[in-house]
Amino acid sequence: MSHQQIDQFAHRLDKGVRDSVLGGSAAGTEKRRQVLFGDLPNADSLRALAGRIKQHTLEHLDRYLEAAEERLIDNGAKVHFAWDAASACQQVETLLRERGVRQVTKSKTMVSEEIELNRHLAEKGFDLVETDLGEFIVQLDGDHPSHVVKPIIHKNRSQIAKTFERCGLGDYNDDPETITRRAREYMRRKYLSAEASITGANFVSAESGRLCIVTNEGNSRFGLAGARVHIALVGIEKLVPDDRSLSLMLNLLGRSATGQNLTVYTEFIRGPRQPEAISGPEEMHVIFVNAGRTETLASDCREILRCIRCGACMNVCPVYRQSSGHAYRSVYPGPLGAVLSPLLAGSARFAEFADLPKASSLCGACNEVCPVDIPIPDLLLRLRDRAHREHAPAAFDDAPNLKPWAMLAKSPAAWRMSLRAANMLNIVPLGFLPFGPLGRWTSQRTLPSWRGGRYRQWAAERKKQKNNPS
Amino acid sequence: MNDRARIFSAINDALTPLQERAALPELDPAQWVCPSRLTEGGSWEDFRRNFEAVNGTFLTSFEALSRLLRDANATEGYADPGLLEELPETFRDGLTLHETIDRGSIDRYAFGITRAHAAIAESGTVILRDLDTPDRLAALAPWIHITLVAKEALFSNVTEAIDDLGEDPNTVWVTGPSKTADVEGILIEGVHGPGIQVCLPI
Numbered sequence: 001m002s003h004q005q006i007d008q009f010a011h012r013l014d015k016g017v018r019d020s021v022l023g024g025s026a027a028g029t030e031k032r033r034q035v036l037f038g039d040l041p042n043a044d045s046l047r048a049l050a051g052r053i054k055q056h057t058l059e060h061l062d063r064y065l066e067a068a069e070e071r072l073i074d075n076g077a078k079v080h081f082a083w084d085a086a087s088a089c090q091q092v093e094t095l096l097r098e099r100g101v102r103q104v105t106k107s108k109t110m111v112s113e114e115i116e117l118n119r120h121l122a123e124k125g126f127d128l129v130e131t132d133l134g135e136f137i138v139q140l141d142g143d144h145p146s147h148v149v150k151p152i153i154h155k156n157r158s159q160i161a162k163t164f165e166r167c168g169l170g171d172y173n174d175d176p177e178t179i180t181r182r183a184r185e186y187m188r189r190k191y192l193s194a195e196a197s198i199t200g201a202n203f204v205s206a207e208s209g210r211l212c213i214v215t216n217e218g219n220s221r222f223g224l225a226g227a228r229v230h231i232a233l234v235g236i237e238k239l240v241p242d243d244r245s246l247s248l249m250l251n252l253l254g255r256s257a258t259g260q261n262l263t264v265y266t267e268f269i270r271g272p273r274q275p276e277a278i279s280g281p282e283e284m285h286v287i288f289v290n291a292g293r294t295e296t297l298a299s300d301c302r303e304i305l306r307c308i309r310c311g312a313c314m315n316v317c318p319v320y321r322q323s324s325g326h327a328y329r330s331v332y333p334g335p336l337g338a339v340l341s342p343l344l345a346g347s348a349r350f351a352e353f354a355d356l357p358k359a360s361s362l363c364g365a366c367n368e369v370c371p372v373d374i375p376i377p378d379l380l381l382r383l384r385d386r387a388h389r390e391h392a393p394a395a396f397d398d399a400p401n402l403k404p405w406a407m408l409a410k411s412p413a414a415w416r417m418s419l420r421a422a423n424m425l426n427i428v429p430l431g432f433l434p435f436g437p438l439g440r441w442t443s444q445r446t447l448p449s450w451r452g453g454r455y456r457q458w459a460a461e462r463k464k465q466k467n468n469p470s
Numbered sequence: 471m472n473d474r475a476r477i478f479s480a481i482n483d484a485l486t487p488l489q490e491r492a493a494l495p496e497l498d499p500a501q502w503v504c505p506s507r508l509t510e511g512g513s514w515e516d517f518r519r520n521f522e523a524v525n526g527t528f529l530t531s532f533e534a535l536s537r538l539l540r541d542a543n544a545t546e547g548y549a550d551p552g553l554l555e556e557l558p559e560t561f562r563d564g565l566t567l568h569e570t571i572d573r574g575s576i577d578r579y580a581f582g583i584t585r586a587h588a589a590i591a592e593s594g595t596v597i598l599r600d601l602d603t604p605d606r607l608a609a610l611a612p613w614i615h616i617t618l619v620a621k622e623a624l625f626s627n628v629t630e631a632i633d634d635l636g637e638d639p640n641t642v643w644v645t646g647p648s649k650t651a652d653v654e655g656i657l658i659e660g661v662h663g664p665g666i667q668v669c670l671p672i
């Protein structure tokens with residue numbers, strides 16, 4: 001078996017999980033493509049345009065972040081900044097504590113996964129419930145999401161039914177409709193009793209300070225209808241210059257993520273509710289989180305910060321489909337994670353994830369579906385190069401030693417001899433090739449018959465004929 | 471240095487070495503209007519088709535709405551007090567209408583009737599604003615959510631609706647019933663919000 005961690009994980013993967021991930025990620029790929037190109041025949045140029053808008057925003061982040069901050073303050077929101085995970089968790093805790101909040105609802109936010117907010121708040125005694133159905137199940141299981149849009153793609157209905165039974169949410173019943181209704185009943189009490197609701201944001205418009213949050217379930221909306229305090233955790237890369245850009249991004253996001261022209265609930269939040277409104281938070285806090293983003297911005301892979309978390313790249317990735325999201329050992333799986341995780345880990349921990357950029361066949365499918373046209377294969381190559389330059393041990397797992405090849409290639413005589421000797425390959429069975437990575441490679445593959453040296457032979461004969469035309 | 475100063479300083483350090491910075495491209499929103507969704511010129515007919523495609527229930531009369539509520543056995547619900555005048559007597563007969571939502575017993579409301587600010591033909595979306603929807607819960611807690619929207623308040627496409635966002639602190643676009651496909655990719659409607667989303671232009 002391979003020494004690469006991701007291959008080992010895939011090898012050990014339970015068959016049920018593999019089938020769920022494979023089926024779940026492949027399903028709908030064609031539909032998403034049809035919806036995107038059926039609705040927007042010029043989708044490829046729109047993807048490029050969206051990419052340029054995000055690239056521009058990132059390269060002027062100082063200006064846009066400051067503008068968004070000003071707008072939000074004008075609109076009555078409070079704005080905070082968190083350098084790293086510890087600071088972000090601490091600030092959320094302080095906001096909750098100062099307001100006497102114990103019960104909290106939270107809708108899906110990937111940045112909260114990065115900073116491990118749930119663990120932090122649970123340790124401090126807060127009662128936090130995830131309201132997105134998939135995230136709720138992940139929370140009940142003490143598990144982690146394995147896809148940015150479909151958090152429980154790795155679970156089947158029977159596992160979920162067992163979880164509900166274990167957690168007192170009814171007798172075993174694996175009917176998806178029953179599972180959903182039970183979550184609905186449980187969650188509405190929580191929405192109404194929670195004093196605060198935590199969300200992320202898909203986009204923030206620097207022009208208006210508007211946060212844009214999309215969900216299909218309506219959980220974020222319900223959470224914010226019930227609570228009096230809203231805390232939004234937002235990565236600093238979530239900005240777009242203006243509301244018009246939002247219109248393009250929304251048109252691409254739903255179609256790329258789930259094949260919908262728009263997600264069911266698309267919320268635009270400028271600030272706290274008006275005094276005369278009956279429901280909605282009286283207080284709104286936005287925490288802009290860095291957690292490794294500025295270091296990524298300084299790298300030659302800053303394009304990855306354009307990502308709008310649609311999940312399309314993981315759905316089409318042959319490595320993700322076979323190995324599952326958890327194989328990437330980090331919050332972000334798939335091609336996105338193979339680039340982003342080593343970068344967000346920062347220079348101090350880059351080496352830990354230096355094998356991830358190798359988890360790709362460089363087929364380019366991820367780039368073809370990315371709504372912001374991130375050149376993921378190029379970024380993977382840059383990171384492979386960096387891992388080699390920094391001598392990160394994980395980058396060398398299973399990498400064949402090229403020194404003997406280099407020696408042969410440098411000596412014409414040795415090269416000629418080796419070409420002839422390699423004819424043995426046609427006689428010796430592949431399974432007899434004993435050594436390391438090559439042996440592991442050939443154990444699952446066949447080779448075409450060896451024809452090495454034919455060209456030289458042909459060229460030599462031709463030369464002879466030319467010299468002696470008869 | 472506090473976190474804010476640290477972040478801005480790090481952004482500065484990251485961007486200063488860039489010799490060139492990407493320019494903001496020209497945006498022409500006509501490029502992302504979907505012609506195949508607007509075959510009737512951005513009319514209510516387009517809205518109906520696109521709204522029904524996301525399992526929305528499009529109705530054109532209060533009689534049809536009465537039938538829907540009767541079939542669903544829904545007799546008790548919420549109606550925005552500002553809309554009571556718009557509801558014909560014959561429609562109200564036999565219904566118990568509350569003008570507020572009691573958070574202690576939200577399950578008693580089988581339906582909620584609220585005013586939509588507008589609708590979007592291209593996407594089959596209804597637009598709810600805090601200014602027009604006094605209690606957000608009315609559009610979320612009941613199984614059936616009914617939006618009444620003025621016939622003249624129809625945007626052709628998404629960009630027109632974005633341009634109209636204005637000053638309201640909270641606007642939500644609703645495109646069909648609340649739904650999930652988290653369990654094995656199987657579509658289930660009515661997760662947290664309404665399972666039936668009705669739109670009736672008035």
Ligand code: SF4
Pocket residue numbers: 148306307308309310311312313314336366369370371372373374
């Ligand atoms: S990298 Fe592109 S395709 Fe992948 S999740 Fe991000 S936006 Fe989507």
